[in-house]
Amino acid sequence: MLRKSNSTTADRWNTGILYVYVASGAVVGGLARFLVSVALQTGTEFPWATLFINATGSFIIGFYATLTGPEGRLFASARQRQFVMTGFCGGYTTFSTFSLETFKLFHSGMKQTALVYIIASTIAWLVSVWLGHTIASRLNRLKGS
């Protein structure tokens, strides 16, 4: 009985720590997204900043997940993976802003730009995550330490 309660306390502590790692990663990701979106303000209607942010975030998660995965050459603890993947990448990329921007393009009558944005985004996200994964797999297969 005592042992069981000890293990649940340990589990709760561990879960709490994971939340701290996710929250810290999300803060870094959220601030990075804000700074990149300010830096990339082009003044055009096309939302280049969000496209760039979501593509780079997809690249990073694909690269990091494979590099630190079961066959990866870099060891990362579960907490480090939560910080980078769930926290940073999750906080940095945004599906909600993408949705609102697409809606606003449709709403203001720029249907063609909206369609181009949807298609370009989807392709960019998936190609980026695949590219990150592929480069990391190559690195994993390299000989040496």
Place this chain on the structure above:
Amino acid sequence: MLSGFVCIVIGSVLGGCARYFISGVVARNVGETFPWGTMIINVSGAFLIGILGALATDQSSLMASTNPWLFAVTGFLGCYTTVSSFSLQTLSLARDGETGRAVSNVLLSLVLCLSAVTCGFSLSEWLLT
């Protein structure tokens, strides 16, 4: 300036933790053969950003000012919703040979999120008038 950063930080903590909590609850109850957790998060986030986006068009509303927007949209909703998990989960489905599920995830996410933002925006506009 500094207060804007504080708003983003607080929103990001709440948004990141809300995503981690919901994706965990969904994974434990529904399983992880299809990324329902990320889908539910992104669709609900799109609905909320639609509501706030319409509110921001009204100059007298709270959302038209900078700090509430930085907290709720840039911080909270930005960190709550995610493209990176969506991309990684789609790639894993495709690599596992689950092409149908990968394609469904992409199409369903796009259709549901764009419908959700439209519903949120329209609902908010209708309530405002």
